[in-house]
Structures are given as C-alpha cells and as structure tokens.
Amino acid sequence: MSNSSLVNYTLISPHKNSPRNNSIKKITIHHMAGNLSVERCGSVFQSREASANYGIGSDGRVGMYVEEKDRSWASSSPSNDNQAVTIEVANDGGAPDWHVSDAALKKTIELCADICRRNGISRLNYTGDSSGNLTRHNMFVATTCPGPYLQSKLPYIADSVNAILDGRAAPTPVPVTDLGEITYQVWDDVTHTWLPNVADNSDYAGIFGCDVDCIYANVKGGDMFYRVSTIKNGWLPEVKNRTDYAGIYNEPIDRFSARITLANKVLNYQAHIRGGGWLPVVTGCDINDSNNGYAGVKGQPIDAIRMWLTDKPVVNTEPAKPEPTPEPEKPAEPEKAEEPISEPTPEPTPAVEEPKQEPVTEPGPEPIQETPSEPVQSGPEKENVTTVTDTETKEDTNVKKINWKQKLTSRKMWLSIASFVSMLVLAFGGKQETATQVTSLIVAGASIIAYIAGEGFIDAARNSTSEKSEEDK
Numbered sequence: 131m132s133n134s135s136l137v138n139y140t141l142i143s144p145h146k147n148s149p150r151n152n153s154i155k156k157i158t159i160h161h162m163a164g165n166l167s168v169e170r171c172g173s174v175f176q177s178r179e180a181s182a183n184y185g186i187g188s189d190g191r192v193g194m195y196v197e198e199k200d201r202s203w204a205s206s207s208p209s210n211d212n213q214a215v216t217i218e219v220a221n222d223g224g225a226p227d228w229h230v231s232d233a234a235l236k237k238t239i240e241l242c243a244d245i246c247r248r249n250g251i252s253r254l255n256y257t258g259d260s261s262g263n264l265t266r267h268n269m270f271v272a273t274t275c276p277g278p279y280l281q282s283k284l285p286y287i288a289d290s291v292n293a294i295l296d297g298r299a300a301p302t303p304v305p306v307t308d309l310g311e312i313t314y315q316v317w318d319d320v321t322h323t324w325l326p327n328v329a330d331n332s333d334y335a336g337i338f339g340c341d342v343d344c345i346y347a348n349v350k351g352g353d354m355f356y357r358v359s360t361i362k363n364g365w366l367p368e369v370k371n372r373t374d375y376a377g378i379y380n381e382p383i384d385r386f387s388a389r390i391t392l393a394n395k396v397l398n399y400q401a402h403i404r405g406g407g408w409l410p411v412v413t414g415c416d417i418n419d420s421n422n423g424y425a426g427v428k429g430q431p432i433d434a435i436r437m438w439l440t441d442k443p444v445v446n447t448e449p450a451k452p453e454p455t456p457e458p459e460k461p462a463e464p465e466k467a468e469e470p471i472s473e474p475t476p477e478p479t480p481a482v483e484e485p486k487q488e489p490v491t492e493p494g495p496e497p498i499q500e501t502p503s504e505p506v507q508s509g510p511e512k513e514n515v516t517t518v519t520d521t522e523t524k525e526d527t528n529v530k531k532i533n534w535k536q537k538l539t540s541r542k543m544w545l546s547i548a549s550f551v552s553m554l555v556l557a558f559g560g561k562q563e564t565a566t567q568v569t570s571l572i573v574a575g576a577s578i579i580a581y582i583a584g585e586g587f588i589d590a591a592r593n594s595t596s597e598k599s600e601e602d603k
C-alpha cells in the first residue's frame with residue numbers, strides 16, 4: 131500500500147492502528163474547523179488523540195499524518211476508518227458555513243483521484259449516506275464536520291474525481307500568451323477537446339450544436355474572475371485567470387459569470403444557446419442578477435461564448451446611460467463594421483503580402499485584431515438590440531459572406547461537420563466506435579484540405595495568424 135506523491139509535509143501521528151484491518155475502499159472527508167496549515171494540523175495530531183491520513187491546507191498543500199497502510203482515528207467509526215483514507219481540509223472561513231478555499235477544494239479532488247487510482251477504486255460514489263464510498267464524518271456521529279460548504283461540494287468532488295478516473299478529464303490546458311485584450315477558449319463536449327483560443331470578438335469560442343463544458347480565460351493587464359453553472363450541479367466556485375478553468379468535463383454549462391479588475395474597461399460577454407441564438411450582452415457579474423449578472427439561461431445548454439472589452443464611459447451618472455441604449459444608432463454602426471471585415475480579404479489579394487501586413491498588424495502587438503476595435507465591437511452590440519432569432523440569422527450570413535474562405539481552412543468548421551456526421555451515424559443506429567472513426571477520418575481529411583486550400587489563399591498573412599493559434603492546440 132503506497133502513500134500519495136502529492137504530499138508536501140509529513141509528521142506521523144502516534145494515534146492510529148497499524149496496520150488497518152481492512153482494505154481501502156472508501157474516502158472520508160473532514161474539515162479542520164479552523165484555518166490550520168498542514169504543519170499545525172500535524173502538531174495537533176501529535177498531542178490530541180485523533181488523526182487523519184491526510185490534511186490539506188487552504189494553500190492547497192498536503193500533509194500526511196497516518197500512512198495509508200494504517201487506520202487513522204478520524205471518523206468516530208472504526209469500521210469506516212479501517213476501510214477509508216481520511217482527509218482533513220482546512221477552512222478559510224468560520225461558522226456557520228466553514229468555507230474552504232478553491233485551492234484546497236481542487237487539491238481534495240486531485241488527492242481523492244490519486245487515492246482511488248492507487249487503491250483500485252474505479253469510481254467514487256456519493257450516495258449521501260454511509261453506503262457509498264465517499265463518506266463524511268457526520269454520517270457516523272452528530273457533528274458539523276465536514277461543514278455545510280464542503281458537504282455541499284461532495285457531489286462535485288465525486289463527479290470531478292470520476293471524470294479524472296474515467297480519463298474524460300483532458301489535461302488542464304496550457305496558459306497561452308495574450309492574443310488580444312481577452313483570450314479565451316472552451317472545452318467542447320462532443321470533440322472532448324479544448325477548442326482553439328480566440329481573442330475578443332474576432333470570433334466566438336465553441337461549436338454551434340455542441341455543449342460547452344469548461345471555460346478557460348485571461349485578460350491582458352489585469353485579473354479576470356469567472357465561474358460557470360453546470361446544468362447538473364449549479365454554480366461552481368469562481369476561478370481566477372488561468373490558474374484553473376471553470377467547469378467540469380462532460381457537464382454542460384447553462385450559465386457563466388465573469389468580471390475583470392481593469393478600472394477603465396468594461397467586460398462584455400455573451401452566451402449562445404444550443405439550438406437557439408445569441409443572448410443579450412451582459413456586463414455585470416452577479417449570479418443573483420438574471421438581467422445583467424450572468425450570461426445564459428438556467429437549464430439551457432450553452433454551445434458558444436464570446437467576450438470583449440469596451441472603454442468604461444467617462445461619466446458614470448445618468449447622462450452616460452443614453453449612450454449604450456440608443457437603438458437607432460446601433461443598426462447604423464454594424465454596416466460600418468461589416469465592411470472593414472469583408473474588404474481586407476479581397477482587396478489586399480492583388481497586392482504583395484508585405485504592404486498588407488502593415489494594416490493587419492496594429493500599433494499593438496496583437497496580430498489577431500484584424501480591424502480597428504471600435505467597428506468590430508459594434509457588431510455584438512447591434513445583436514444585443516435585435517431579437518435573438520434575428521441575431522442568429524445575421525450571424526450566419528456574416529459568417530458565410532465574410533469568412534467562408536477562412537472557414538474552409540478552419541479546424542472549427544471541420545469539427546462541426548465531423549460532429550454532425552458522427553451524430554448522423556449514431557442516429558441511424560451506428561456504433562459509437564464507428565462514429566468516432568468517421569469523426570477522425572473527417573478531421574484528418576480536413577487537415578489535408580486545409581493545407582491545400584491554405585496554400586491557395588493569398589491572404590495567407592491573415593490565415594497564418596489564426597491557424598497558428600489553432601495549431602497550438
């Protein structure tokens with residue numbers, strides 16, 4: 131019986147039974163009822179007649195106090211503790227919630243997955259009572275342990291651990307350099323991959339018709355905080371920048387909420403409903419504000435998102451408000467926005483590549499921004515004003531009219547086709563294996579087509595920029 135390689139600190143407690151009289155079949159979660167470091171927790175278990183196999187500090191560090199081969203004195207149940215690896219988690223908040231830091235929660239999931247792997251536990255089953263193999267202290271004795279917050283997270287912990295055990299959890303994506311003011315990507319439920327990063331509203335992240343499960347994002351020059359709600363589990367903890375991603379693999383999200391720390395910028399974000407259209411643009415961050423606090427609709431899967439920044443109005447009082455609202459102005463702007471987007475493609479074509487790159491490369495270091503940011507931003511604002519269905523139609527037209535050449539070389543388009551065909555195969559009674567093979571074939575074929583087509587397009591400067599970001603995946 132091995133111990134976890136995630137351990138940062140070891141101080142073995144004398145309070146244990148060695149060896150345990152049963153094999154490891156369960157994991158039991160406790161809270162420390164205090165914000166103890168793993169060192170402090172270890173010293174408590176030296177004196178107090180109690181112990182746990184592991185402890186996790188609010189900083190996410192792991193302490194070991196009883197080796198896994200031995201039984202800890204943790205859960206007021208010898209029977210449970212002989213079968214369980216017990217984990218004490220520090221609280222970064224007090225009674226009554228006994229909150230736990232996101233770092234500690236994340237490490238709890240990783241440690242549980244590690245314990246399951248090494249001990250042949252194929253699945254964590256949280257039943258809410260002691261018949262499951264994810265148990266809690268208050269199943270065995272009247273105690274607040276593990277506290278309301280951590281207890282509410284047990285289904286999420288079990289789901290996340292199972293995703294890792296099933297191999298459904300793709301590796302955490304690697305942080306990318308800024309492609310624009312906001313750079314973001316999503317984990318797609320059908321292709322089971324992190325889709326390419328996109329920047330600002332030059333594109334959207336997601337594939338229409340395929341659920342988004344996770345979001346991974348950062349903003350240049352500041353911090354970004356964001357969270358998602360899964361249809362199954364509701365709101366998950368907020369994450370910061372790319373220290374973590376928001377979401378659970380294979381759990382479609384229905385809402386997301388985000389905020390940034392840039393004082394003079396406003397974060398605009400928007401969700402696209404699967405089988406529907408783009409919802410209105412949101413600028414606030416409050417999960418209790420269904421008007422302007424989050425993007426999405428409870429219970430309706432999101433299949434794409436987009437985010438971009440605008441300058442914060444200088445005046446914050448009433449006079450400023452007329453600006454965002456005027457509806458007559460908006461319809462006019464999109465016209466301007468569409469032209470600059472479509473023109474650069476045909477116009478520079480006859481020209482040599484060199485001169486073209488100058489307009490493409492903006493004063494800033496971001497090559498992704500194809501057009502001045504202002505006209506681009508007016509696009510989505512327009513859609514905010516129009517109805518959802520209208521927006522959808524216009525969106526499609528825009529895509530066809532403007533970007534079809536690019537789309538031919540776009541991995542995203544081929545992924546859409548691949549997932550559609552694979553769904554057809556399944557719909558006509560094909561096996562999952564067949565569908566997967568067909569998908570792979572299409573994607574592989576698309577790579578060749580994309581290569582050949584890519585050679586033919588003279589606007590290679592533009593393509594190479596976006597292709598590179600896609601190939602990074």
Ligand SMILES: [Zn+2]
Nearest residue numbers: 160161267275
């Ligand atoms: Zn406890």
